[in-house]
Amino acid sequence: MNYMDGTEVKDGLYYTKDHEYARVQGDIVVVGITDHAQNSLHEITFVEISEVDTVVKAGEECGLVESMKASSDIFSPVSGKIVEVNTELEDAPEIVNEDCYVKGWMFKIKPSNLKADLAKLMKADAYRTFIASE
Amino acid sequence: MSDALKRTQLYDWHKTHGDVIPFAGWEMPVRYSDIREEHMAVREGVGIFDTSHMFRFFIRGPQAAEFLQKMTTNNVSKLDVNDGHYTTCLNEHGGIHDDLMLYRIGTDEYIWITNASNGPKIKRHLSKNSKSFDVKVIDRSSEIAMIAVQGPKALQLLSKIAGRDLSGYNRFTCYPVDIAGYDTYLCRTGYTGEDGAEVLILDCPFTDEGKKRAIAFWENLLAQGVEFGIKPCGLGARDSTRLEAGFVLYGHELDEETSPIEAKIPYAVKFKVEPHYIGFDTVRSHKEDGVKKTRIGFVMIDRGIPREHYPILLNGNVIGQTTSGGVSPVLNKGIGLGYVPPNTVNTGDIIEIDIKGRHRKAEIAEWPFYDPQRYGGSRTV
Numbered sequence: 040m041n042y043m044d045g046t047e048v049k050d051g052l053y054y055t056k057d058h059e060y061a062r063v064q065g066d067i068v069v070v071g072i073t074d075h076a077q078n079s080l081h082e083i084t085f086v087e088i089s090e091v092d093t094v095v096k097a098g099e100e101c102g103l104v105e106s107m108k109a110s111s112d113i114f115s116p117v118s119g120k121i122v123e124v125n126t127e128l129e130d131a132p133e134i135v136n137e138d139c140y141v142k143g144w145m146f147k148i149k150p151s152n153l154k155a156d157l158a159k160l161m162k163a164d165a166y167r168t169f170i171a172s173e
Numbered sequence: 174m175s176d177a178l179k180r181t182q183l184y185d186w187h188k189t190h191g192d193v194i195p196f197a198g199w200e201m202p203v204r205y206s207d208i209r210e211e212h213m214a215v216r217e218g219v220g221i222f223d224t225s226h227m228f229r230f231f232i233r234g235p236q237a238a239e240f241l242q243k244m245t246t247n248n249v250s251k252l253d254v255n256d257g258h259y260t261t262c263l264n265e266h267g268g269i270h271d272d273l274m275l276y277r278i279g280t281d282e283y284i285w286i287t288n289a290s291n292g293p294k295i296k297r298h299l300s301k302n303s304k305s306f307d308v309k310v311i312d313r314s315s316e317i318a319m320i321a322v323q324g325p326k327a328l329q330l331l332s333k334i335a336g337r338d339l340s341g342y343n344r345f346t347c348y349p350v351d352i353a354g355y356d357t358y359l360c361r362t363g364y365t366g367e368d369g370a371e372v373l374i375l376d377c378p379f380t381d382e383g384k385k386r387a388i389a390f391w392e393n394l395l396a397q398g399v400e401f402g403i404k405p406c407g408l409g410a411r412d413s414t415r416l417e418a419g420f421v422l423y424g425h426e427l428d429e430e431t432s433p434i435e436a437k438i439p440y441a442v443k444f445k446v447e448p449h450y451i452g453f454d455t456v457r458s459h460k461e462d463g464v465k466k467t468r469i470g471f472v473m474i475d476r477g478i479p480r481e482h483y484p485i486l487l488n489g490n491v492i493g494q495t496t497s498g499g500v501s502p503v504l505n506k507g508i509g510l511g512y513v514p515p516n517t518v519n520t521g522d523i524i525e526i527d528i529k530g531r532h533r534k535a536e537i538a539e540w541p542f543y544d545p546q547r548y549g550g551s552r553t554v
Contacts, residue, residue, distance in 0.1 A: 081207070081208070085476065087476070087477070103529060105500075107207075107500060108204075109480075110480050
């Protein structure tokens with residue numbers, strides 16, 4: 040799967056090399072995995088995110104996504120405190136395959152170092168180039 | 174060894190229709206559609222797998238049986254012509270060199286079908302050991318394609334294509350059969366837990382003509398199989414179906430340090446054989462004096478998907494490790510296999526699997542993990 044196959048990269052979001060996205064929404068950041076990630080994992084069967092109130096650093100492992108094929112870790116794109124986890128994914132992890140950017144979000148985080156963390160992430164164009172070259 | 178990945182006669186088709194990945198030195202399809210859908214096609218209708226990457230050795234000569242008894246653990250003398258059995262090939266310490274299917278196709282001729290990952294190793298092993306026997310070992314892997322046709326409707330499909338009823342060929346037999354003008358060996362075996370066959374399609378060398386022949390056979394299966402709910406299946410479904418059936422996979426449950434007694438495949442091991450096979454004494458002592466580890470199966474109770482190399486805990490103490498794990502599409506739960514010391518757990522006992530630092534409850538379960546009355550080759554409904 041690659042960008043040329045029609046992978047969706049949304050403008051206005053920030054991206055990690057591990058294929059998480061971060062959407063700044065007021066004073067919180069919504070995190071999920073990208074269309075490219077859900078495509079290559081395919082058939083997602085399980086999502087688990089660290090509990091609410093967990094404090095994480097940018098780049099730190101804070102969850103797990105399982106597909107029919109394999110298991111992958113989720114890394115937080117920014118530092119802060121997890122304030123909400125998408126509990127719908129517990130019973131319906133396939134939502135991540137169907138709509139990773141909206142309904143398939145994984146957790147919300149109250150950032151503690153937002154500006155500096157965002158500066159280290161890729162914007163949409165850079166991420167498009169990144170996945171095309173992978 | 175060359176780094177170039179090898180391709181089967183069906184590669185061009187896989188590349189066009191599937192998601193192709195490197196596997197054991199080969200470029201193979203991991204899936205064509207959804208692994209879960211492919212898996213359920215095998216359980217409920219029929220699925221086809223390209224297994225041409227496995228190695229096919231033809232072993233012939235007046236001392237073929239004697240040689241093969243030296244090399245393998247099942248009782249070769251029990252094989253009548255056109256019979257086959259599952260067996261293992263051991264190292265001198267009783268560890269498993271490979272597991273394989275052995276078919277007798279003539280008075281002094283056998284087919285040895287071995288794992289892709291172990292092919293080169295087994296080829297050297299057979300070649301070295303055959304020197305003191307009046308026997309020839311011929312590697313015919315590259316001129317024969319192999320397709321596994323698996324599922325409750327597999328024999329109906331093959332019969333339809335052959336234009337005659339093939340269901341009279343019993344399980345574990347291997348007969349030369351004409352299927353739609355192709356010379357094949359119809360091996361009534363498989364690796365999914367379901368009824369079906371592994372079809373050796375002769376005269377399919379890795380040439381344009383050979384590839385065309387193999388692809389035409391494959392596409393004919395797909396076209397004729399529509400009414401049976403056929404799906405082409407990749408390595409993903411191959412692994413999920415074998416795991417759900419509780420079958421061992423080399424490099425996971427089996428390796429050079431593990432004996433067939435430890436792996437709990439006693440049906441592959443016989444002791445009233447002559448000559449004694451390589452590794453005989455170790456295996457007999459494992460059988461008579463006991464083992465240090467034994468294979469177990471489990472079904473997750475808590476949420477979570479087990480994978481290989483996860484610690485297995487009992488009452489908070491690590492007692493072993495998983496060797497395979499994944500999702501059972503039939504149960505919609507995590508399932509796995511692993512090793513623990515003997516007599517530590519029984520069916521129904523609660524263990525925990527350490528899934529990346531999180532301890533999750535699971536129950537020791539018998540394989541197959543599905544209900545054998547509803548699924549699998551001996552289903553009753």
